Amino acid sequence: MTTLTEAQPIDDGPKRPAHRHPVARVAMILGGIFVVLVFLRVLTGENAITSSGTVGTTLALGVPIGMAALGGLWAERAGVVNLGLEGMMIFGTWGGAYGAYFSGNAWMGLLMGVAMGAAGGLLHALVTVTFGVDHIVSGVALNILAPGVARYLSTMFFLGEPGAGATQSPPLPDFPTVSLPGVGGPLGDLEDKHWFLLSDLAGLARGLTTNLSALTIIALALIPLTYYVLWRTSFGLRIRSCGENPYAAESLGVRVYTMKYTAVVISGALAGLGGVFLAMVGSSQYQENQTNGRGYIGLAAMIFGNWRPGGLAAGTGLFGYTDALQQRGATGAVHALLLMVSVVLFGYAMWRLVPARRGVTAQVDLEAAGPRRRRQIYQAAAAIVVGAMLLAWYLATDSLPKEIVTYTPHLTTLLVLSMASQRLRMPAANGLRYRRGEGH
Known part of the structure; x- marks a missing residue:
C-alpha cells in the first residue's frame, strides 16, 4: 500500500516567493516593529516602551x-x-x-x-x-x-x-x-x-x-x-x-x-x-x-x-x-501606542490602495477584480478614518481612561484579527466530522 511520506506535499495555502526565506522575512518584520517602537520612545519620552x-x-x-x-x-x-x-x-x-x-x-x-x-x-x-x-x-x-x-x-x-x-x-x-x-x-x-x-x-x-x-x-x-x-x-x-x-x-x-x-x-x-x-x-x-x-x-x-x-x-x-504595559502601570506608554496604531492603520490603508502587487497580473477577469478592488478601497477608507480618529485622540489627550488601559489586550485582539482576516487560510477539513470509509 502506498504510504504518505515527505515526498507528497500537502497544499498549505499560498506559497511564499522562493527568494524570500521565512526566517529572514520574520526577522525583517520584527526589526521594523522594534525600530518603530524606538522612534515612539524618543518622540514621547516614555522609556517603558522598550525597557x-x-x-x-x-x-x-x-x-x-x-x-x-x-x-x-x-x-x-x-x-x-x-x-x-x-x-x-x-x-x-x-x-x-x-x-x-x-x-x-x-x-x-x-x-x-x-x-x-x-x-x-x-x-x-x-x-x-x-x-x-x-x-x-x-x-x-x-x-x-x-x-x-x-x-x-x-x-x-x-x-x-x-x-x-x-x-x-x-x-x-x-x-x-x-x-x-x-x-x-x-x-x-x-x-x-x-x-x-x-x-x-x-x-x-x-x-x-x-x-x-x-x-x-x-x-x-x-x-x-x-x-x-x-x-x-x-x-x-x-x-x-x-x-x-x-x-x-x-x-x-x-x-x-x-x-x-x-x-x-x-x-x-x-x-x-x-x-x-x-x-x-x-x-x-x-x-x-x-x-x-x-x-x-x-x-x-x-x-x-x-x-x-x-x-x-x-x-x-x-x-x-x-498587557505588559498596562500591568506595569505604564499608562503613558499605552497612550503613546495610539500614535503607533494610527501610523500602522495609515500604512495598512496605503497597502490596500496599491492596485497590483507582485505576482498579480492583468489576466485577472475584470468582473471578478471589480468587487475585490472596491472592497480594498472600502477597507483602506475605514483604516484611514479610524487612524485619523486615533491620531486626533492622541493629540487631544495626555492619558487614557483606566478602563481602556485595562482592556488593552482584548482591544488589540479585535483590532489585529480584523486587519488580518483577509489573509487567513485555515486547514481545509478543520471542524468537519470524519468517519472512516465515508469518503470512498
Missing part, C-alpha cells in the same frame, strides 16, 4: 497565551477545532498546584499540570473524533466543566491547608531562574543612558537574558520544535494531512483517528503547560479564574498567525506586550 522590565513582563504574560495558541495549532492542523483551550488551561493551573504542593517539587507540578491538560484534550478528542459531537459545542462544554471540577478538587484537597481554601492553593515552590552571566550589569548601565537605539537594544537583550524562569525557556523552545515536527517530519505531515483531507490521508495508509487523538492530546498538554506557568511563574499559587480568558486570546493569536508557529508567536508577543 528591559517591559520585555521581561511581555515574556511572562505572553507564555501562557503562546502555549494555548500552540495547543490550538496542533489540534486544528489535525482538523479538530479546540475551543476548549481555556478549560484545559484551568486543568493545568490546578494540576500544577496540586503536584507542586503535595510533592514539594516544582517539576512534579509541571508534570501533573501537563497531564491534566492532556486529560482535557483526551476528553475533547473522545467527544469530537469518536462520538462526532460538534467541535464548538464540545469546547464550550469543556470550558464550563473545568471551573466546576477545579472548585470541587480544591475543596477536596486544599481546604484546611495553610493559606489555602476552596478558591486557592497554598503557596507553591518556584522554578529555578536562569540569567546569562556577566551581561546584566553592563546592559543595565547602557539601558539607563537612554541613547537612541543602543539603549533600546540593551533593554531588549537584558530582558531576554536575565532572570528567566526555566519554564519560560522550555516554552520558547517548544515553538521552533513544533515547526520542525509539523513541517519537517513525516509524522507532522500525517498530522497536517488529517486537517486538509482526512479521506485522502486514509487512502494513503494514515491512521486518521490515531493522528487526531495524538494531536488533540498534545494540544491539551500544551494548554496545561500554559496553566502551570500562570499558577507557578506568573503567580505563586493557584487561584480560581486565574486564566482570565487567556485561552480565548491564545486562540485569537493562533488565528492571527494563520495557523503557523511563527505567526502565532508574533501575535502572542503583541498581546503580551500590550
Whole structure:
C-alpha cells in the first residue's frame, strides 16, 4: 500500500516567493516593529516602551497565551477545532498546584499540570473524533466543566491547608531562574543612558537574558520544535494531512483517528503547560479564574498567525506586550501606542490602495477584480478614518481612561484579527466530522 511520506506535499495555502526565506522575512518584520517602537520612545519620552522590565513582563504574560495558541495549532492542523483551550488551561493551573504542593517539587507540578491538560484534550478528542459531537459545542462544554471540577478538587484537597481554601492553593515552590552571566550589569548601565537605539537594544537583550524562569525557556523552545515536527517530519505531515483531507490521508495508509487523538492530546498538554506557568511563574499559587480568558486570546493569536508557529508567536508577543504595559502601570506608554496604531492603520490603508502587487497580473477577469478592488478601497477608507480618529485622540489627550488601559489586550485582539482576516487560510477539513470509509 502506498504510504504518505515527505515526498507528497500537502497544499498549505499560498506559497511564499522562493527568494524570500521565512526566517529572514520574520526577522525583517520584527526589526521594523522594534525600530518603530524606538522612534515612539524618543518622540514621547516614555522609556517603558522598550525597557528591559517591559520585555521581561511581555515574556511572562505572553507564555501562557503562546502555549494555548500552540495547543490550538496542533489540534486544528489535525482538523479538530479546540475551543476548549481555556478549560484545559484551568486543568493545568490546578494540576500544577496540586503536584507542586503535595510533592514539594516544582517539576512534579509541571508534570501533573501537563497531564491534566492532556486529560482535557483526551476528553475533547473522545467527544469530537469518536462520538462526532460538534467541535464548538464540545469546547464550550469543556470550558464550563473545568471551573466546576477545579472548585470541587480544591475543596477536596486544599481546604484546611495553610493559606489555602476552596478558591486557592497554598503557596507553591518556584522554578529555578536562569540569567546569562556577566551581561546584566553592563546592559543595565547602557539601558539607563537612554541613547537612541543602543539603549533600546540593551533593554531588549537584558530582558531576554536575565532572570528567566526555566519554564519560560522550555516554552520558547517548544515553538521552533513544533515547526520542525509539523513541517519537517513525516509524522507532522500525517498530522497536517488529517486537517486538509482526512479521506485522502486514509487512502494513503494514515491512521486518521490515531493522528487526531495524538494531536488533540498534545494540544491539551500544551494548554496545561500554559496553566502551570500562570499558577507557578506568573503567580505563586493557584487561584480560581486565574486564566482570565487567556485561552480565548491564545486562540485569537493562533488565528492571527494563520495557523503557523511563527505567526502565532508574533501575535502572542503583541498581546503580551500590550498587557505588559498596562500591568506595569505604564499608562503613558499605552497612550503613546495610539500614535503607533494610527501610523500602522495609515500604512495598512496605503497597502490596500496599491492596485497590483507582485505576482498579480492583468489576466485577472475584470468582473471578478471589480468587487475585490472596491472592497480594498472600502477597507483602506475605514483604516484611514479610524487612524485619523486615533491620531486626533492622541493629540487631544495626555492619558487614557483606566478602563481602556485595562482592556488593552482584548482591544488589540479585535483590532489585529480584523486587519488580518483577509489573509487567513485555515486547514481545509478543520471542524468537519470524519468517519472512516465515508469518503470512498
